[in-house]
Amino acid sequence: MKKKITIDPVTRVEGHGRVTIHLDEYGKVEDSFFHIVEFRGFERFIQGHPYWEAPVLVQRLCGICPVSHHLAAAKAIDQLVGIDPKDLSPAALKLRRLMHYGQIFQSHALHFFYLASPDLLFGVDAPVEKRNVFAVAIENKELAKKGILMRKFGQEIIQAIAGKKIHGVAAIPGGMHKTFDPREREYFLSGKDIPNVDTMIEWCQEIIEFIKGYHEKNKVMLDTFAAFPSGHLGMVDDRGNMELYHGKLRAIDNAGKITLPDISTDDYQKYFLEGVERWSYMKFPYLKEIGREKGWNRVGPLARINICKAIPTPLAEKERLAFFAFSGKKVNNSTLYSHWARLIEMLHCAELIRELLHDDEIMSSDLVREGKPRLEGIGIIEAPRGTLTHHYQVDEKGMITRCNLIVSTTHNNEAMNRAVRWVADNVISQKGTITDSMLNQVEVAIRAYDPCLSCATQALGQMPLRVELINHKGEVIDERIKNGA
Amino acid sequence: MIGIGNSGRSDDALGWKFVDQFTSYVDLFDIEQRYQLQIEDALLLTEYKKVIFIDASHKTYKDGFSFYKCIPTRTEAFTTHKLEPETVLWLANDLFNQSPEVYVMAITGITWELHQGMSDVAQQNFEKAVAHFKKWLVNTACPVPV
Numbered sequence: 001m002k003k004k005i006t007i008d009p010v011t012r013v014e015g016h017g018r019v020t021i022h023l024d025e026y027g028k029v030e031d032s033f034f035h036i037v038e039f040r041g042f043e044r045f046i047q048g049h050p051y052w053e054a055p056v057l058v059q060r061l062c063g064i065c066p067v068s069h070h071l072a073a074a075k076a077i078d079q080l081v082g083i084d085p086k087d088l089s090p091a092a093l094k095l096r097r098l099m100h101y102g103q104i105f106q107s108h109a110l111h112f113f114y115l116a117s118p119d120l121l122f123g124v125d126a127p128v129e130k131r132n133v134f135a136v137a138i139e140n141k142e143l144a145k146k147g148i149l150m151r152k153f154g155q156e157i158i159q160a161i162a163g164k165k166i167h168g169v170a171a172i173p174g175g176m177h178k179t180f181d182p183r184e185r186e187y188f189l190s191g192k193d194i195p196n197v198d199t200m201i202e203w204c205q206e207i208i209e210f211i212k213g214y215h216e217k218n219k220v221m222l223d224t225f226a227a228f229p230s231g232h233l234g235m236v237d238d239r240g241n242m243e244l245y246h247g248k249l250r251a252i253d254n255a256g257k258i259t260l261p262d263i264s265t266d267d268y269q270k271y272f273l274e275g276v277e278r279w280s281y282m283k284f285p286y287l288k289e290i291g292r293e294k295g296w297n298r299v300g301p302l303a304r305i306n307i308c309k310a311i312p313t314p315l316a317e318k319e320r321l322a323f324f325a326f327s328g329k330k331v332n333n334s335t336l337y338s339h340w341a342r343l344i345e346m347l348h349c350a351e352l353i354r355e356l357l358h359d360d361e362i363m364s365s366d367l368v369r370e371g372k373p374r375l376e377g378i379g380i381i382e383a384p385r386g387t388l389t390h391h392y393q394v395d396e397k398g399m400i401t402r403c404n405l406i407v408s409t410t411h412n413n414e415a416m417n418r419a420v421r422w423v424a425d426n427v428i429s430q431k432g433t434i435t436d437s438m439l440n441q442v443e444v445a446i447r448a449y450d451p452c453l454s455c456a457t458q459a460l461g462q463m464p465l466r467v468e469l470i471n472h473k474g475e476v477i478d479e480r481i482k483n484g485a
Numbered sequence: 486m487i488g489i490g491n492s493g494r495s496d497d498a499l500g501w502k503f504v505d506q507f508t509s510y511v512d513l514f515d516i517e518q519r520y521q522l523q524i525e526d527a528l529l530l531t532e533y534k535k536v537i538f539i540d541a542s543h544k545t546y547k548d549g550f551s552f553y554k555c556i557p558t559r560t561e562a563f564t565t566h567k568l569e570p571e572t573v574l575w576l577a578n579d580l581f582n583q584s585p586e587v588y589v590m591a592i593t594g595i596t597w598e599l600h601q602g603m604s605d606v607a608q609q610n611f612e613k614a615v616a617h618f619k620k621w622l623v624n625t626a627c628p629v630p631v
Binding site (some may be wrong): 144 | 575
């Protein structure tokens with residue numbers, strides 16, 4: 001008998017995708033796919049626009065991480081006007097960093113408090129009406145309030161620099177167009193108007209204690225759920241420490257062996273290729289030398305904490321050490337540890353924001369540098385979800401002729417597919433009845449990567465996500481869908 | 486006064502265009518524009534005694550618009566990035582114990598494609614909604630600037 005279950009949709013992720021799980025005649029999983037079916041367009045329609053429009057236009061890829069796209073494009077456009085990262089004025093560099101850390105802080109807060117926390121508080125078996133932030137608001141008001149205030153803090157840092165919380169404009173070719181003023185600094189430091197940066201740090205530490213407790217109670221599940229070996233990719237500074245704005249690209253394998261040895265971001269093309277599959281618009285980047293099968297990497301908080309030697313702020317570094325001491329592993333390949341790593345990064349960003357707010361240089365008016373124009377620019381940044389690449393070529397008149405975007409979620413494509421396969425094999429396969437809890441676990445696995453499917457395909461339009469279960473005859477026997485918004 | 490919408494999507498510009506009509510009423514309104522309402526907007530509501538949301542609507546209203554008092558309600562959606570005014574008000578009540586007086590002006594639109602500029606129908610509905618709202622301000626003894 002044919003049966004159709006529709007997940008409406010795979011919830012609490014950014015974007016429109018579909019999961020299909022294929023079963024043989026005995027109900028055993030044969031294959032699974034995480035399809036991304038959004039329309040791809042930005043790389044194409046930016047062609048023919050003047051280069052200076054890129055940082056403004058491409059940030060429209062996303063309403064969650066526009067600052068990341070704005071800054072990655074700005075770094076690339078800097079090169080088009082002859083300015084490499086080392087040539088930026090100290091004030092411009094610090095203001096960009098401040099905005100970037102505000103962006104990571106607010107994006108991570110959104111993901112943890114609004115999207116992930118219901119799974120942690122109520123469990124993957126919780127009824128659907130409990131699996132949302134409103135249930136968190138009812139049952140844990142303080143957590144919900146802190147989540148809102150922490151996201152607001154990050155957004156207001158962005159607004160102070162870019163004029164708007166979403167889709168503001170701050171970076172211009174070769175620098176920044178606005179500096180900080182003493183009143184703005186006072187707003188974030190004094191605590192008179194909003195909880196100040198010291199409170200943000202304190203709250204980050206509280207939330208980290210919460211997740212440590214969660215790991216202690218659920219260690220076996222968290223160690224094994226969607227755990228699989230993979231490479232890890234991210235940026236590090238000259239000493240091998242975590243770096244989020246500009247550094248060298250490093251990748252390691254699942255055991256910690258270096259597979260990409262701290263290369264210049266300008267050289268990324270020598271080392272990476274992108275594979276395609278006919279069932280998804282999202283590409284599959286991999287390290288050329290290792291190949292498509294084994295050369296893929298996770299990116300984002302878990303990858304970044306795995307590849308770095310240390311985190312260069314004291315409180316976050318202490319938490320990094322606790323993270324590895326708890327797991328007892330040199331490299332952590334367990335998907336659900338991403339949440340803990342994400343919270344450590346929030347703490348790191350809060351510490352960096354405090355450092356910058358106390359630096360008088362953010363109020364300097366020395367904001368722009370000029371250089372000799374070039375025809376190609378590459379900007380790579382560590383966005384909240386991982387390594388983000390913007391690459392532009394222009395003609396002699398400065399009009400864009402080519403654009404290549406490798407978005408963080410794209411790097412995680414293979415990992416998300418493997419996570420779905422893990423759930424299919426270990427939770428769904430040969431179980432007879434497919435329950436809501438089983439299907440929610442597919443979402444939990446994907447959600448840990450905080451995917452932004454709109455970014456990953458440079459999408460336009462509506463975005464629901466669907467899960468389908470297909471039997472050996474190719475018939476859809478179970479499916480869940482929701483209308484997008 | 487919070488206008489919800491997107492001026493790059495045809496009639497979805499209604500909310501933003503509406504609040505633009507009242508930017509000179511500086512003593513009466515603080516004006517905000519949003520693409521979508523989000524959870525943190527609950528915090529914004531706590532700063533005011535009275536809040537007006539204006540949004541384009543797919544629904545067909547007899548007068549081309551509907552102006553009504555908002556009742557706090559927890560509504561469920563697949564995304565938490567697009568909340569209804571009722572849900573934002575519910576969050577303001579539940580989390581922050583604040584109950585501002587909230588009204589919604591929903592104005593009927595008919596086209597939503599990527600395009601600058603509204604349809605004729607939306608323009609007519611917009612004018613009716615603005616006229617109604619100005620009368621309402623007078624009737625509620627708000628000091629409307631001339």
